[in-house]
Amino acid sequence: MKGNAYIPFMRSRGDGSTLNLDFTKMSALDSRFTFTRSTTATYINSSGYVASAAINEARFECDATTLAAKGLLIEGAATNLLNFSETFATTGGTNNNWTDTNLTRTSTNNTSPRNDATALRITASAANGTIISSAALGTSAARTLSVWLRRVTGTGNIQYTLDNGSTYTTQAITAVWVRYTFATTTAAQRVGFRIVTSADAIEIWGAQLEDGTGASSYIPTTTAQVARAEDVCNIGTITAFNYSTTNGTLFYSGVITKQNTGAYPIRLGFYKTNTDEKCFNFLTNTNTLFFNATGAVSAETSKPFTINTAFKAVMSLDASLATAEVIVNLNGSTGSSGATALTATNIPTQFSFGQAGYGANFPCGTIAAVKYWPLTKTAAELAVLTA
Amino acid sequence: MTDYYLRTSTKSNMEACLFAAGIATVKDGMLIVAETYTVDMIGEADGDSRYHANLRVCGDLTQLDELPILDPAPTTPMRVFA
Numbered sequence: 001m002k003g004n005a006y007i008p009f010m011r012s013r014g015d016g017s018t019l020n021l022d023f024t025k026m027s028a029l030d031s032r033f034t035f036t037r038s039t040t041a042t043y044i045n046s047s048g049y050v051a052s053a054a055i056n057e058a059r060f061e062c063d064a065t066t067l068a069a070k071g072l073l074i075e076g077a078a079t080n081l082l083n084f085s086e087t088f089a090t091t092g093g094t095n096n097n098w099t100d101t102n103l104t105r106t107s108t109n110n111t112s113p114r115n116d117a118t119a120l121r122i123t124a125s126a127a128n129g130t131i132i133s134s135a136a137l138g139t140s141a142a143r144t145l146s147v148w149l150r151r152v153t154g155t156g157n158i159q160y161t162l163d164n165g166s167t168y169t170t171q172a173i174t175a176v177w178v179r180y181t182f183a184t185t186t187a188a189q190r191v192g193f194r195i196v197t198s199a200d201a202i203e204i205w206g207a208q209l210e211d212g213t214g215a216s217s218y219i220p221t222t223t224a225q226v227a228r229a230e231d232v233c234n235i236g237t238i239t240a241f242n243y244s245t246t247n248g249t250l251f252y253s254g255v256i257t258k259q260n261t262g263a264y265p266i267r268l269g270f271y272k273t274n275t276d277e278k279c280f281n282f283l284t285n286t287n288t289l290f291f292n293a294t295g296a297v298s299a300e301t302s303k304p305f306t307i308n309t310a311f312k313a314v315m316s317l318d319a320s321l322a323t324a325e326v327i328v329n330l331n332g333s334t335g336s337s338g339a340t341a342l343t344a345t346n347i348p349t350q351f352s353f354g355q356a357g358y359g360a361n362f363p364c365g366t367i368a369a370v371k372y373w374p375l376t377k378t379a380a381e382l383a384v385l386t387a
Numbered sequence: 388m389t390d391y392y393l394r395t396s397t398k399s400n401m402e403a404c405l406f407a408a409g410i411a412t413v414k415d416g417m418l419i420v421a422e423t424y425t426v427d428m429i430g431e432a433d434g435d436s437r438y439h440a441n442l443r444v445c446g447d448l449t450q451l452d453e454l455p456i457l458d459p460a461p462t463t464p465m466r467v468f469a
Contacts (some may be wrong), residue, residue, distance in 0.1 A: 038388065038425040038443050039469035054389070079427070081467065094433065095464045125451040136394040227427045229443065263417050276414065360428075 018241045019351065019372035023071035029058050031356040039229040042218045043073050049115040050206070050218055058233065059217070059355050061366045062251050064113070064179070071254060071368035072233070073217065074267075077225040077359045078258070080219035081137045081209045082191070086118050087222075088131060088204065094224050096135040101197070101260040103129040109274045112205045113177045121152060124195035132192025136210060144258070145191050146181045147207045156197025156240040166191035172216040173202065177334060181215040201368045213286075214258030216364040216367055230359025234271070235351040242278075243270060244374040245295065245319040245344050251372075251385055252282050253312040256305060256365035263361035268346035268370060271355065279348040280317060284363050291315040291337075294346030299337035303330040310368070318376040319344045328383035336379075390468055391442040392457040398430070398438045401455070408450035410442070425468065432465045443468050 004362055027046075029035055035058045045051040048067050053059045075387045083093030087108060087368040090097050114118035122131060137143075145162060151173050153170035159168035162184040171180055178190035184191070195202060206218050219228050252268055262285070268282025269292075283290040289312070290302045305311050315328045328335050351372075354362055377385075395401040402418065405411040410424045420426045425443040432439040441464075442454070 038445060041469060077425075077427070094463050129463060209422055219469060227466060228445070228469045229425045259420050263415070276419075358417065359420070359425075361417055 014338045015373070016019060016375060017371045017373045019370065021370040022368070023060065024069035024367075024368050026072070027060055029233070032237060033058075033233055034236055035230045035231070036231045037227050039227070041075070041228050041231075042220070047115070050113045058231070061175055064177075069368040072353065073366050074233060074353050075216050075228070075258070075364035076230045076354075076362040077228060078210045078212070078216040078219065078364070079225055079232045080221045081143070081225050082133060082207050083213075083221055083223060083225065085219075085221040086112070086120070086205055088120050088207070092223055095131045096137065099132050100133050101128075101130045102126040103131055104329025106201065110203050113179070120384070121201060121203045122195065123153075123201040124198050127198050129195040129198075130163065130206070135188045135190065137189045140185060141208055141211060141212055143184050144178055144213060144215050145207070145209050147193075148177050148179050148205045149193075150177045150203050151175050152201040152203055154197055154316070156195065157202045158202055159194040159196060161192050161194065162186050163191060165194075166196050168187060173234060175203075175349065177287055179206070179215070179218075183213065184209075207297040209249045210257055212261065214256070214364065216258045230362065231354055232356045232359065233353040234356075236349075238270070238348060238351050241351065242370055242374040243348055245347065247318060247374065247376040248280055249314065249316040249373040249375065249377045249382070250280060250282070251312070251314040251370065252367065253310065254365055254367040255308060255310050255370070256284065256363050257296060257308055258285055258364035259307060260361050260363040261286055261353050263358065264290060265356040265358040265362040266352050267363070268367060270352045271350055271352040272346050273349045273356075277346050279346040280344065282313060282315070289313055289330060291326055293317045293319070293326050293342065295309045296343040297341050298344070299324070299326045299340050299342045300346065301326060301328055301335050301337045303328065303333060305330065314382045314385045315376045316382055317342075317344055320376075327379050327382060329379070329386045331386055332383060333380050334383060388418045389444050389448065391444065391448070391454065392460050392464060393442055393455050394439045394457055397437050397456050398460040400427070401428070404437050404453065404455055405440075410450070427466065427468065429466055439465060440469060
């Protein structure tokens with residue numbers, strides 16, 4: 001689907017850049033972008049509420065608390081493995097229901113993080129009131145539980161379990177909706193929550209259990225598990241960027257909220273689609289960002305990032321000299337591929353965000369800004385860009 | 388968009404069907420899905436140990452005979468697309 005809002009961003013800003021994208025200042029994609037996602041999806045809108053995006057609609061994420069714009073949300077495919085993520089119904093799920101013990105369901109007419117009246121309020125009718133998923137979900141694997149919680153009455157402990165109540169961990173919560181995430185690798189992933197003190201009450205909404213490390217955007221469910229498809233976005237006409245196979249610098253700032261594993265998909269960068277070849281890109285795998293220039297002889301180096309923490313990364317290519325290399329910088333930390341006989345000869349056909357076809361393998365998070373210069377910058381200049 | 392529910396005896400059989408239908412390929416050990424298709428590889432479903440996958444198609448599906456499509460589709464599927 002093509003965007004239709006013209007935003008004059010692809011011009012040199014006087015610093016020699018030929019591509020300059022600030023997604024934190026956009027609310028729609030320029031018509032030169034192509035964006036696809038074959039399912040609906042959610043995001044945090046500019047009012048701080050969970051909102052739904054239609055099929056093929058790009059999402060611009062904001063911080064739920066500060067309302068600050070975070071940029072373009074580009075996520076891999078994910079599935080919410082829990083049924084009844086909002087109603088926590090006790091019957092009717094194909095995979096699981098929710099079982100109450102020592103709990104009173106006060107109502108489901110409370111204002112939710114979506115700003116509608118769908119949040120469930122639960123009150124402990126005796127000590128240790130619990131609400132727990134009725135079925136273990138799959139074999140042992142790294143998964144992430146996420147849920148919005150807020151306190152209504154009382155001051156007692158609020159706890160979560162990942163193993164059907166064998167163990168509980170206390171989570172401090174407030175009277176304000178916050179989405180909490182909990183990592184789990186237990187064998188029998190029956191998740192749930194406990195109100196320790198009788199008569200204490202909380203509200204709960206948007207429970208999600210998904211494969212992998214880190215939470216992606218919320219996927220609402222009712223009677224079945226629900227799968228969200230990946231976001232794929234590209235700029236198909238790149239002539240104006242003056243791409244150079246010998247000298248170039250690419251800057252990227254953003255946040256990754258969920259890691260990918262076992263693959264090195266393009267997070268963003270120049271891509272040769274007809275032969276599915278990378279050119280000059282940032283790649284990801286687990287908690288590591290890879291800086292990649294590819295051709296007859298390729299160069300690559302890497303640096304670890306911290307999940308859910310904003311970072312700035314930049315890479316500069318110099319393949320014009322005998323000691324060609326890629327110099328990089330992540331949050332002020334420099335590095336390089338080392339001197340190589342680099343020939344980054346792949347000629348790109350598009351600038352890509354995500355990599356079409358690899359959606360089950362790429363990470364989740366927001367892209368705040370991207371810049372490209374068809375020239376080499378020094379290590380000192382790169383450090384300034386990520387400071 | 389049309390959704391289909393697929394089932395084979397094993398994961399490798401499912402992949403073979405998707406390859407034969409031109410819906411997916413393998414590169415560097417990863418299942419790569421062609422444009423206009425979305426594939427959700429599920430595995431066991433509802434206690435059925437056979438291999439299940441969901442397929443979403445943008446446009447017409449011309450490879451009906453090459454795919455192990457559940458017909459009729461399940462009335463209460465364990466997993467759906469958003």
